[in-house]
Amino acid sequence: MKSIRFISAMTALVLVLAVSGAAFAAWPEKPVNVIVPWSPGGASDLTARTLAAEMEKLLGTRLSVTNTPGGAGAIGTQAMFDAARDGYTWSANADGSIVTYQALDMLKQSHKDYASFMAVFTPNVICVPANSPFNDLKDLMEAMKARPVTVSSAGTGSGGHQAAEFFRMGTGLEYRHVPYQGGAPAVTATVKGEVEAIMQLSMEVTEMLRAKQLKALAVMDGEPLDVEGYGAIPPITKWLPDFPSVGNRFGFFLPKDIPADAKEAITAAFKTAAASDAIKKFAADRGSKVVTLYGEEAEKEMEVKASRVCWLLFESGVIKNSPDQYGIPKP
Numbered sequence: 252m253k254s255i256r257f258i259s260a261m262t263a264l265v266l267v268l269a270v271s272g273a274a275f276a277a278w279p280e281k282p283v284n285v286i287v288p289w290s291p292g293g294a295s296d297l298t299a300r301t302l303a304a305e306m307e308k309l310l311g312t313r314l315s316v317t318n319t320p321g322g323a324g325a326i327g328t329q330a331m332f333d334a335a336r337d338g339y340t341w342s343a344n345a346d347g348s349i350v351t352y353q354a355l356d357m358l359k360q361s362h363k364d365y366a367s368f369m370a371v372f373t374p375n376v377i378c379v380p381a382n383s384p385f386n387d388l389k390d391l392m393e394a395m396k397a398r399p400v401t402v403s404s405a406g407t408g409s410g411g412h413q414a415a416e417f418f419r420m421g422t423g424l425e426y427r428h429v430p431y432q433g434g435a436p437a438v439t440a441t442v443k444g445e446v447e448a449i450m451q452l453s454m455e456v457t458e459m460l461r462a463k464q465l466k467a468l469a470v471m472d473g474e475p476l477d478v479e480g481y482g483a484i485p486p487i488t489k490w491l492p493d494f495p496s497v498g499n500r501f502g503f504f505l506p507k508d509i510p511a512d513a514k515e516a517i518t519a520a521f522k523t524a525a526a527s528d529a530i531k532k533f534a535a536d537r538g539s540k541v542v543t544l545y546g547e548e549a550e551k552e553m554e555v556k557a558s559r560v561c562w563l564l565f566e567s568g569v570i571k572n573s574p575d576q577y578g579i580p581k582p
Contacts (some may be wrong), residue, residue, distance in 0.1 A: 278338060278513045282313040285503070287343045288327025290320045290433030293405060294373060294454040298501040299343030301533045302370050305524035310516060316343070320432045323406035324348050325357035328504075332360055336506050338513025345452075345499035350557035351408040353577055354570045361577060362557050366505045366514060367549040370525045373454040373539040374498035375414035375471040376484060380444050381464055388469045388490045391448060395424040401446040402426045403437040408569065410499040411437060413560055414450040414471055416567045417497050441465065452499060453538035457481070471497035478538050500542055500552070518545055558582045 285303055287296045296318060303314035319327035324344055334340035346369060352358040377388065385391045394400055404411030407430050415426060429446050431437040434455040441449040442464045449456070449465075453476060459465040461480040469487040470476040473496060476484040487494045505517070524530065525543040534541050544552055559582050561574040575581065 278510065278516050279310055279312045281339060282315055283307075283310070283339050283341060284334075285314050285316045285341045285343055286327045286331050287316060287318045288320060288322075288324035288330075289318065289344075289405065290435050291318050292455075293434030294410075294452045294499070294501050295324075295343045295345060296433075296435075297454060297533075297537070298371055299503070301529060302343075302502065302521075302524055305527050305529050306517075306520045309520040309523055322357060323355075323408050323430075325352050325355075328352065329358055332358075332506060336508050336510075338505070338509040338517065341503045341505050343502070344504050345410050345501050346553060346556050347410045347413055347499040347560055348408065349504055350553060350560055351564065351570070354561045354564070354572065354574055354579065355408050356571075357408075362553045363550075363578075364507050365553075366507045366509065366517075367502065367545065367553060368505070368517070368521045368525075369500040369502035369542055369544040369549055369552075370521070370530055371454070371501045371534050371537075371539045372498055372542045373452045373501065373537065374476065374496065375410065375450050376453045376456050376476065376538075377414075377418075377448065377450050377468045377471065377487070378441065378456050378460070378465045379448050379468060380441060381466050382444075383447065383466060385448070385468065386466075388485075388487065391468055392422060392424060392490070394447075395422075395426060399425045399427040400448055401429050403429045403431055403440050403446040403449045404451065405434040405437050406430045406432060408564065409434075411449060411451040412569075413563065414497045416563055416569065417471070417495070418450060420563065420567060421491060421494050438465070453478075454501075457536070457538050476538055479536070500544065502544075521545055555582075 289295045307314040328342050331342040350362040353361045379385045402415050467484040470484045471487050473488045557579050564570040
C-alpha cells in the first residue's frame with residue numbers, strides 16, 4: 252500500500268512539474284519559419300539570410316528561410332498572417348512594400364499591424380546594361396524625352412517601381428514599366444538586355460556592377476555611393492538638385508499581436524545581431540547602411556514611409572483609392 256501511495260505521489264509530482272515547465276518554458280521552443288515573399292537573391296532574401304544566421308545563434312533555435320514569391324510579396328506575407336500568431340512565423344521584406352499592400356488592395360492588414368525589425372537601408376541606383384548607349388543620366392533622360400524607355404522592377408509597388416515613379420514625378424518623363432517576380436529576376440533581365448534600364452536597390456545590383464554586367468548612371472541620393480570593386484556612383488542631385496533620397500529599409504516584419512515573451516526575445520536578439528560585424532560587413536559589401544530600427548521608432552518611420560509612398564503611387568495612378576481612406580495622411 253505504501254509503495255502504491257509513493258508511486259502515486261511521484262506521478263503527481265511529475266505531472267505538476269511537467270505542467271509548470273510547460274507554463275513557464277522560455278521562448279523559443281522550436282524552429283522559426285522566415286518567409287521571404289520574393290525570389291532568391293533579392294534584397295529581402297539576402298538580408299533575411301544574413302540576419303537570420305546571426306539571430307539564430309542568439310535565440311538558440313534554427314531560423315529556416317523559405318522563398319514564397321508572387322503578388323509583389325503579398326502572397327508570402329498573407330501566409331505569415333494565416334499562420335498561428337505564436338512568434339514562430341516571420342516575413343522578410345522592405346518597408347516600402349509593407350506600407351503599400353493594403354492601399355493596393357493586396358492585403359487586408361495595414362502597416363500598423365506589424366512588429367517591424369529593420370536592419371539595413373539601401374538606396375536605389377539607376378542602372379543600364381553594360382553595353383547600353385546611355386553613359387550618364389543625361390543620356391537616359393534625353394532618350395526618355397523621345398520615347399518611353401523600358402524599366403524593370405521587382406513587381407508592382409516594389410522598391411524599384413516606387414523609385415521609377417519618383418523619377419517620373421520628379422522629371423515629368425514617362426517610361427514603360429516591366430515588372431518581374433523579385434529583384435534578382437529584374438536585374439537579370441536588365442543584364443540580358445530584355446529591358447533598357449532598372450532603378451533597383453543598391454544591394455541587388457552591386458554584384459553585377461562589379462562583374463561589369465551593369466553600368467550605374469546615378470544613385471538616388473544626395474551623396475555619391477562608393478562600391479568597392481566598381482567605383483563611385485554619382486548622386487542624382489548632380490543632374491536634379493532637388494531630387495529626394497529614395498531607398499528602402501530591410502529586415503523582419505512580424506504580426507504585431509504575437510506573445511509578449513516572444514517579442515521580447517526577438518527584440519533582444521535583433522538588437523545584438525544588427526550590431527554584429529556580419530551585418531556591418533554585409534551592408535558595406537552591398538552598398539548599404541546599418542539602421543537598427545524596432546519598436547516605437549520603427550512604427551514612426553513606417554508612418555512616414557506610408558504617407559510618402561502611398562500618396563506618390565496614388566497620384567501616379569498605381570493606387571486607385573485615396574490613401575486617406577486607410578488612415579494615411581498626405582505628406
